[in-house]
């Protein structure tokens with residue numbers, strides 16, 4: 001069986017703290033999908049440290065939330081909101097070291113909800129932090145009705161989801 005090909009996903013949001021392509025203060029996360037899972041590679045800059053040279057736990061949680069969110073968006077082709085998430089910090093993560101993340105759906109709870117997992121691995125491939133989250137899924141019309149973003153922004157996002 002041939003391994004599914006990984007394809008880069010276009011960044012569509014300029015200013016998001018986690019994935020914004022133009023946010024100078026953000027993490028600038030990028031994503032790839034093979035149709036079954038998503039992954040991301042990044043090295044966290046020292047400005048995001050907590051203790052000494054360790055990546056702050058809040059930053060790790062943001063990375064996991066973003067990984068799960070992109071996974072939910074691209075694998076369900078719906079707009080999403082994070083309803084809740086649990087994080088396990090298993091090993092300290094150091095700034096300035098290459099990290100990889102992956103995300104996958106563990107359960108489509110209903111038409112409206114999905115359970116998603118994300119993991120952060122170090123260079124040795126060891127899982128340093130992981131999360132499980134529940135995501136509420138919305139059609140473009142439903143998301144538009146919530147007034148979270150402008151019509152043209154909604155359409156740009158919807159076009160990038162498939």
Ligand SMILES: CCCCCCCCCCCC(=O)SCCNC(=O)CCNC(=O)[C@H](O)C(C)(C)COP(=O)(O)OP(=O)(O)OC[C@H]1O[C@@H](n2cnc3c(N)ncnc32)[C@H](O)[C@@H]1OP(=O)(O)O
Nearest residue numbers: 012013065069073081082083110112136142146157160161
């Ligand atoms: C390419 C892109 C890249 C761009 C990628 C950008 C990625 C950004 C990622 C950021 C992710 C985040 O951090 S999001 C920000 C943090 N999260 C939030 O702000 C969410 C705040 N919480 C809420 O708004 C709410 O609690 C919800 C919507 C999550 C859950 O609503 P709830 O009412 O409390 O929960 P629940 O009882 O389980 O839901 C009841 C039912 O109503 C539905 N429901 C609830 N609200 C609505 C609604 N307004 N419109 C329709 N349906 C709704 C649910 O689906 C569910 O359906 P049924 O099961 O009965 O059928």
